[in-house]
Amino acid sequence: MTAYSELMAFARETTALEQVAGRNGWDQETFMPHGAADQRAEELAAMESMLHARRTDPRVGDWLAAAEAAEQGQVERAQLRHIRRSFDRANKVPAKLSSEIARVTSKAHRVWAEARQNDDFAGFAATVTEVVRLRREEAAALAVGGNLYDALLNDYEPGATEGEIAAMFDALRPRLVALRQAVLGKPAPKGLQGTFDDATQMKMARKVAKVFGYDMARGRVDKSVHPFTSGSGNDVRITTRTTPSDPFNCIYSTIHEVGHGAYEQNVDQAYLLTPIGGGVSMGVHESQSRIYENQLGRSRAFTGWLYDQMVEAYGDIGVADAGAFYAAVNTVHKGYIRTEADEVQYNLHIMLRFDLERGLIGGTLEVADLEEAWNARFVSDFGYAVDKASNGVLQDVHWSAGLFGYFPTYSLGNVYAGCLHQALRDAVPDLDAQLARGDTAEATSWLRESLQRHGGLYEPREVITRACGVEPSEAPLLDYLEAKFGALYGV
Amino acid sequence: MTAYSELMAFARETTALEQVAGRNGWDQETFMPHGAADQRAEELAAMESMLHARRTDPRVGDWLAAAEAAEQGQVERAQLRHIRRSFDRANKVPAKLSSEIARVTSKAHRVWAEARQNDDFAGFAATVTEVVRLRREEAAALAVGGNLYDALLNDYEPGATEGEIAAMFDALRPRLVALRQAVLGKPAPKGLQGTFDDATQMKMARKVAKVFGYDMARGRVDKSVHPFTSGSGNDVRITTRTTPSDPFNCIYSTIHEVGHGAYEQNVDQAYLLTPIGGGVSMGVHESQSRIYENQLGRSRAFTGWLYDQMVEAYGDIGVADAGAFYAAVNTVHKGYIRTEADEVQYNLHIMLRFDLERGLIGGTLEVADLEEAWNARFVSDFGYAVDKASNGVLQDVHWSAGLFGYFPTYSLGNVYAGCLHQALRDAVPDLDAQLARGDTAEATSWLRESLQRHGGLYEPREVITRACGVEPSEAPLLDYLEAKFGALYGV
Numbered sequence: 001m002t003a004y005s006e007l008m009a010f011a012r013e014t015t016a017l018e019q020v021a022g023r024n025g026w027d028q029e030t031f032m033p034h035g036a037a038d039q040r041a042e043e044l045a046a047m048e049s050m051l052h053a054r055r056t057d058p059r060v061g062d063w064l065a066a067a068e069a070a071e072q073g074q075v076e077r078a079q080l081r082h083i084r085r086s087f088d089r090a091n092k093v094p095a096k097l098s099s100e101i102a103r104v105t106s107k108a109h110r111v112w113a114e115a116r117q118n119d120d121f122a123g124f125a126a127t128v129t130e131v132v133r134l135r136r137e138e139a140a141a142l143a144v145g146g147n148l149y150d151a152l153l154n155d156y157e158p159g160a161t162e163g164e165i166a167a168m169f170d171a172l173r174p175r176l177v178a179l180r181q182a183v184l185g186k187p188a189p190k191g192l193q194g195t196f197d198d199a200t201q202m203k204m205a206r207k208v209a210k211v212f213g214y215d216m217a218r219g220r221v222d223k224s225v226h227p228f229t230s231g232s233g234n235d236v237r238i239t240t241r242t243t244p245s246d247p248f249n250c251i252y253s254t255i256h257e258v259g260h261g262a263y264e265q266n267v268d269q270a271y272l273l274t275p276i277g278g279g280v281s282m283g284v285h286e287s288q289s290r291i292y293e294n295q296l297g298r299s300r301a302f303t304g305w306l307y308d309q310m311v312e313a314y315g316d317i318g319v320a321d322a323g324a325f326y327a328a329v330n331t332v333h334k335g336y337i338r339t340e341a342d343e344v345q346y347n348l349h350i351m352l353r354f355d356l357e358r359g360l361i362g363g364t365l366e367v368a369d370l371e372e373a374w375n376a377r378f379v380s381d382f383g384y385a386v387d388k389a390s391n392g393v394l395q396d397v398h399w400s401a402g403l404f405g406y407f408p409t410y411s412l413g414n415v416y417a418g419c420l421h422q423a424l425r426d427a428v429p430d431l432d433a434q435l436a437r438g439d440t441a442e443a444t445s446w447l448r449e450s451l452q453r454h455g456g457l458y459e460p461r462e463v464i465t466r467a468c469g470v471e472p473s474e475a476p477l478l479d480y481l482e483a484k485f486g487a488l489y490g491v
Numbered sequence: 492m493t494a495y496s497e498l499m500a501f502a503r504e505t506t507a508l509e510q511v512a513g514r515n516g517w518d519q520e521t522f523m524p525h526g527a528a529d530q531r532a533e534e535l536a537a538m539e540s541m542l543h544a545r546r547t548d549p550r551v552g553d554w555l556a557a558a559e560a561a562e563q564g565q566v567e568r569a570q571l572r573h574i575r576r577s578f579d580r581a582n583k584v585p586a587k588l589s590s591e592i593a594r595v596t597s598k599a600h601r602v603w604a605e606a607r608q609n610d611d612f613a614g615f616a617a618t619v620t621e622v623v624r625l626r627r628e629e630a631a632a633l634a635v636g637g638n639l640y641d642a643l644l645n646d647y648e649p650g651a652t653e654g655e656i657a658a659m660f661d662a663l664r665p666r667l668v669a670l671r672q673a674v675l676g677k678p679a680p681k682g683l684q685g686t687f688d689d690a691t692q693m694k695m696a697r698k699v700a701k702v703f704g705y706d707m708a709r710g711r712v713d714k715s716v717h718p719f720t721s722g723s724g725n726d727v728r729i730t731t732r733t734t735p736s737d738p739f740n741c742i743y744s745t746i747h748e749v750g751h752g753a754y755e756q757n758v759d760q761a762y763l764l765t766p767i768g769g770g771v772s773m774g775v776h777e778s779q780s781r782i783y784e785n786q787l788g789r790s791r792a793f794t795g796w797l798y799d800q801m802v803e804a805y806g807d808i809g810v811a812d813a814g815a816f817y818a819a820v821n822t823v824h825k826g827y828i829r830t831e832a833d834e835v836q837y838n839l840h841i842m843l844r845f846d847l848e849r850g851l852i853g854g855t856l857e858v859a860d861l862e863e864a865w866n867a868r869f870v871s872d873f874g875y876a877v878d879k880a881s882n883g884v885l886q887d888v889h890w891s892a893g894l895f896g897y898f899p900t901y902s903l904g905n906v907y908a909g910c911l912h913q914a915l916r917d918a919v920p921d922l923d924a925q926l927a928r929g930d931t932a933e934a935t936s937w938l939r940e941s942l943q944r945h946g947g948l949y950e951p952r953e954v955i956t957r958a959c960g961v962e963p964s965e966a967p968l969l970d971y972l973e974a975k976f977g978a979l980y981g982v
Contacts, residue, residue, distance in 0.1 A: 016537035019530075023518065024511050031522070035708035036726035039510075042764060046507035050541065217526035235527035273533060 003066035004076060008274065010063070011083055014054045015273045019231060021047040026230035026237055030222045041106065052098065055090040075276070078457045082275035085158065093141050101134050105402045112400035119388040121371040128399055129367040132360050135402050139361060149361045152405035156282040157412060159459050162358055165408045168415060169351040171474040177381070179482055180344050182491035184334065189327035189488075193318025196247040200313050204247070205240050205254040207309070212292055213444040214238070214258045215265050227253040229260035232278040236264040247310070248329060252293055259292030260285055266448040267455035276456030282406065284460045286413020287420060288447065294343050295421040295480065296443055300326050301435035309438075330488055334384065336391035344485055345382075347414055352377050353396070353407040361404050416464050418477025420447070423468040494557030495567060499765065501554070502574055505545045506764045510722060512538040517721035517728055521713045532597070543589065546581040566767070569948045573766035576649065583632050592625050596893045603891035610879040612862040619890055620858040623851050626893050630852060640852045643896035647773040648903060650950050653849055656899045659906060660842040662965040668872070670973055671835050673982035675825065680818035680979075684809025687738040691804050695738070696731050696745040698800070703783055704935035705729070705749045706756050718744040720751035723769040727755040738801070739820060743784055750783030751776055757939040758946035767947030773897065775951045777904020778911060779938065785834050786912040786971065787934055791817050792926035800929075821979055825875065827882035835976055836873075838905060843868050844887070844898040852895050907955050909968025911938070914959040 001009075024047065028040055054060075064087060067080055108127045115124035136148060143151035149162040206221050214221075224239035231237055238257035243249045263279045271277040279285040296302055307325040310317055319325045332342045338349040356373055359365030365373060374393040375386045386392035398406055425431060427450075428442050435443070450467035457463075464472050485491070492500075515538065519531055545551075555578060558571055599618045606615035627639060634642035640653040697712050705712075715730035722728055729748035734740040754770045762768040770776040787793055798816040801808055810816045823833045829840040847864055850856030856864060865884040866877045877883035889897055916922060918941075919933050926934070941958035948954070955963050976982070 013537040013540065016534045017541060020511060020515050020534050020538055023515065027514065027518070031711060033707070033709050033711055033726060033728075035706070039725040039764065043507045043511050046504040047511055049504065050508060215526070216524065218524050220522060220524055234530040235524060237524075273530065 002070070003063045004070065004072065004080075007060065007063035007067055007083065008079065010054070010057070010060065011079070011275055012273050014051065015275065015277065017047070017051060017054070019233075019235070019273070021051065022230050022232075023235070023237075029224040029226075029228065030239060045102070048102065049099075052090060052095070055086055056095075060087050061091075075271075075457065078276050079274060082456055086275070089142065089155075092144070093138055097134065097138060097141065101131075101138060101402060104130055104134060105400065108400040108402075109397070112394070112397065116390045116394040119390050119394070121389045121393055124394065124400070125367055125370075128370070131399065131402050132367060132404075135404055136361060136363075149358045149405060152361060153408065154405075156406050156409050157460060158281060159461060160281075160283070160408075160412070165354060165412070168408075168411065168474060169347075169354060172347050172411070172415075172478065173351060175478045175482065176344065176347055179485060179491075180332070180348065183332045183344060183485050183489045186489045186491060188333060189331055190319060190324060191328055191331065192247065194314060194316070195244050196242075196314060197244070198242050201242040201247055201250045202240075204309065204313060205250050208251055208254055208306075209238070209258050211438055212255060212258045212262065212296075212440050213448075214261055218265055219261055221254065227257050229257045229264065232264045233267070233269075233272045234265075236261045247314075251306070252297060255297040256289045256293040259289035262292070262444065262448070263288040263452045266452035268453045268457075271455045271457075278455060280454075280456045280458070280463060281460035282409035283412035283416060284451075284463060286410055287416035287464070288413075288452065290413050290417035291420055291424075291447070292444075295417060295424075296435065296440060298329050298343070299432070299435055301432040302438070302440075303329050304436050305438035327488060330485070332485065332489070334382075336378075336386060337395055343414075343481060347411045348381050350407050350411040352381060353398075354411075357399070357404045357407065415474050415477050416472055418474070418480055419464060419468045419470075419472045420451070421480060422476040423450070493561070494554045495561065495563065495571075498551065498554035498558055498574065499570065501545070501548075501551065502570070502766055503764050505542065506766065506768065508538070508542060508545070510724075510726070510764070512542065513721050513723075514726070514728075517719075517730075520715040520717075520719065521730060536593070539593065543581060543586070546577055547586075551578050552582075566762075566948065569767050570765060573947055577766070580633065580646075583635070584629055585632065588625065588629060588632070592622075592629060592893060595621055595625060596891065599891040599893075600888070603885070603888065607881045607885040610881050610885070612880045612884055615885065615891070616858050616861075619861070622890065622893050623858060623895075626895055627852060627854075640849045640896060643852060644899065645896075647897050647900050648951060649772060650952060651774070651899075651903070656845060656903070659899075659902065659965060660838075660845060663838050663902070663906075663969065664842060666969045666973065667835065667838055670976060670982075671823070671839065672874075674823045674835060674976050674980045677980045677982060679824060680822055681810060681815060682819055682822065683738065685805060685807070686735050687733075687805060688735070689733050692733040692738055692741045693731075695800065695804060696741050699742055699745055699797075700729070700749050702929055703746055703749045703753065703787075703931050704939075705752055709756055710752055712745065718748050720748045720755065723755045724758070724760075724763045725756075727752045738805075742797070743788060746788040747780045747784040750780035753783070753935065753939070754779040754943045757943035759944045759948075762946045762948075769946060771945075771947045771949070771954060772951035773900035774903035774907060775942070775954060777901055778907035778955070779904075779943065781904050781908040782911055782915075782938070783935075786908060786915075787926065787931060789820050789834070790923070790926055792923035793929070793931075794820050795927050796929035818979060821976070823976065823980070825873075827869075827877060828886055834905075834972060838902045839872050841898050841902040843872060844889075845902075848890070848895045848898065906965050906968050907963055909965070909971055910955060910959045910961075910963045911942070912971060913967040914941070 021044065024044060032040060060083065064080065064084055068084070072080065108131055111127045112124055115121065135152065139148035139151040147162055153160050153162065153165070202223070209221055210216060218234045218236060220237045222237065222239050223241055225241065227238070227240050229236065229238045238254070238261045240250050240254040240257060263285060267277055303326045304322045307322040310325070319328055330342065332344050335341065338346070341349050352374070355377070356365060356370065359373070360367065360370070371389065371393045378386050378392060424443060424446055427446050428434070431443060434440070451463055454463055458466060461472065512535065515535060523531060551574065555571065555575055559575070563571065599622055602618045603615055606612065626643065630639035630642040638653055644651050644653065644656070693714070700712055701707060709725045709727060711728045713728065713730050714732055716732065718729070718731045720727065720729045729745070729752045731741050731745040731748065754776060758768055794817045795813045798813040801816070810819055821833065823835050826832065829837070832840050843865070846868070847856060847861065851858065851861070862880065862884045869877050869883060915934060915937055918937050919925070922934060925931070942954055945954050949957060952963065
């Protein structure tokens with residue numbers, strides 16, 4: 001056996017074990033009996049510790065060195081790149097620091113949830129200070145003299161830099177702020193009316209998931225508090241949620257997760273259970289969930305089909321026709337909460353977080369000043385003040401979990417989705433006619449063939465560039481948003 | 492740290508990982524999308540290989556030797572006994588043989604299912620010959636010169652011997668055969684009439700599970716093709732199934748699995764995620780499922796309560812009163828299938844299998860003669876001929892899975908249940924009055940306190956003896972069956 005084949009046999013087993021650990025996480029959020037929580041934490045810690053031992057196994061280092069020294073094909077080089085990244089990362093961080101981070105962030109979740117409940121940032125400050133301190137220490141171990149924020153960002157978006165992200169937001173900001181102001185100066189469209197029963201919503205969710213090409217033979221749709229996608233290859237599960245007064249929550253959460261899920265399902269089966277067998281980065285992942293949800297799912301054409309489905313399922317839903325329904329789907333409203341934001345405002349929420357978290361990691365912002373910094377920035381970007389911490393600095397779970405460097409991947413996904421949408425329109429000229437009859441087959445096939453099937457074969461930015469035929473930029477997203485919301489709001 | 496505490500830290504992690512693997516198995520039988528089957532097989536193999544490496548880890552041998560040499564308390568000695576057994580077993584069997592058995596039995600399942608479908612024992616003979624050969628080889632490695640069948644039996648019932656089991660069946664056989672003949676000479680009671688909808692059956696299943704003390708905060712009730720129990724401690728899940736024409740299938744499958752599940756839930760929390768934290772053997776496990784299902788669940792008193800529930804849920808069910816309902820629950824009927832057998836005939840099915848499989852493992856019966864031996868023995872025990880292989884030698888999955896030595900634990904469980912029932916009646920004189928109002932609290936508390944809470948603290952036979960106050964024997968079961976069915980059938 002060659003070093004490469006020994007390494008791959010080991011990596012394949014590790015990937016299979018990661019799938020098992022992930023499914024246990026899925027179970028925790030869906031079907032786990034609540035009395036099992038403490039036992040489950042111990043089980044997951046045992047899996048994590050076992051996986052960490054495999055990732056840092058000295059044999060991996062030996063096999064890697066030998067395999068990298070030999071001539072290899074394209075797929076082999078990609079596998080080696082992924083294994084090398086994981087091996088180096090796991091070995092750079094002292095085991096003691098890793099388990100300290102796991103311990104502190106696990107406790108931090110409860111502290112954050114309680115602080116949010118009480119709108120009490122002071123109750124969270126000591127904890128987040130500790131999390132920042134530990135993640136900075138980890139970043140220093142990873143960066144080896146380089147940029148701390150880059151080191152963290154690279155966990156989610158390999159190859160991306162703080163500088164690139166800052167440039168992206170510089171490009172987005174002026175036109176988004178202007179569009180937002182123009183749109184909010186106009187009257188808001190009428191919303192839906194009625195009560196939407198749970199069973200019908202879930203039936204609609206499964207129907208819409210199938211319409212978007214999600215393979216139910218290799219997946220499931222269940223409910224959880226926060227929708228998410230879990231697994232890779234031939235067992236990829238999504239969750240959604242229902243709100244009696246707002247059927248859009250369920251529908252668009254489902255389409256969003258279907259974007260993530262289809263990406264994982266559609267990676268080339270030749271890569272199944274290998275390091276390149278899943279989505280390549282959070283940004284590219286988010287580009288799939290966003291283009292499914294927004295550019296396709298919230299389009300005039302698709303919402304025309306959806307309107308008929310809604311009327312058939314619920315009868316009168318309080319809007320006059322498909323046009324009014326389209327406006328309701330795309331309402332731009334004032335608010336505080338990132339996860340409830342529309343396409344126009346979403347990235348403004350992200351750039352606020354990006355600037356604050358790179359301040360925390362870079363050492364130019366203290367946790368003691370974080371709430372004030374959030375509130376000041378919010379007024380300046382949104383034009384009104386945060387009324388309580390749960391609508392401001394305490395709204396997101398990410399920082400309690402130590403996820404610094406994660407937020408920008410949401411906006412990166414939006415930008416990538418804009419680029420992919422432009423290329424898709426070129427490739428499928430009569431896309432609107434197809435979407436208008438609830439047919440996404442050609443669109444999702446194009447995404448599968450151009451991007452999803454490659455898994456981790458190419459680096460994130462490279463796979464987007466290949467799919468689009470040009471380097472990604474912010475312009476297509478901005479052009480799309482201005483055209484869409486300009487027409488909708490007459491601005 | 493002492494060798495004992497190092498060993499226990501390692502064993503605790505192994506136990507946690509076993510729970511994760513077990514839950515993945517549960518998922519496979521309940522919620523797994525069917526397209527995930529091959530991927531899942533690879534995931535489970537990776538878990539098994541990782542667990543095997545832990546069980547044979549040389550450090551375990553060193554820690555064990557050091558800990559065994561030191562003075563230890565009762566709990567510590569029990570933990571060491573369990574770890575020693577697992578370590579020696581895993582090390583005695585060559586890794587190559589273990590994986591060969593896993594490979595062959597995995598393939599054998601499909602071959603058996605197809606042969607059963609076609610009533611074609613010849614199509615299964617070569618496969619079962621191979622399985623017998625491999626398990627005999629494994630038994631020889633385990634027995635080191637001792638009895639081969641004992642070595643296999645001890646996987647399921649530590650400490651039991653072929654000789655003891657044979658003596659048990661010698662004691663059971665004459666009185667069971669006589670009782671069966673007498674009962675089958677009498678007219679059969681009237682069965683239920685009606686169609687029983689799925690949702691109501693599942694509602695009833697959950698109600699009955701709670702009535703028998705199953706803790707829903709630390710468990711779940713779902714559906715699967717074959718009912719089973721999975722997990723230990725604070726996440727113990729059971730499954731059941733529904734048949735539209737026969738509501739007893741669901742109810743008694745549920746009560747049976749609740750017996751297994753309650754045992755796992757009720758082990759002392761101090762033993763959680765340790766080697767003694769689960770049921771101690773298959774025989775003791777089965778004693779719990781059987782006493783819940785039969786001595787309690789099929790009693791005149793409890794079926795009186797159940798009759799009222801059924802009438803309330805379904806209206807007219809075709810029997811006149813609680814007495815007729817009790818007779819319907821306990822119908823003794825001719826048949827071929829073990830899993831459909833009543834309390835009178837069940838052990839006759841087991842002793843047939845025991846004699847054949849000890850012949851196969853002992854080398855006195857060839858697979859080529861197995862079908863003929865089965866059919867001859869069946870006529871002699873049951874008085875009529877097997878009509879097709881799926882009603883005979885091909886009916887059970889066990890041998891295809893290599894589970895030789897497993898069958899006798901079902902009868903051992905019945906005998907133990909008989910003993911426990913006698914002791915329970917002494918401890919709770921007004922048990923019938925409680926069961927008649929659907930109250931099993933005192934009965935299940937007695938079982939929990941006398942037996943279940945101990946987990947693996949005592950050896951199987953010892954924990955039964957402690958609970959009953961006397962050594963187990965066949966007499967209580969036989970006396971109970973003769974009294975119950977004698978009264979029911981007037982014999």
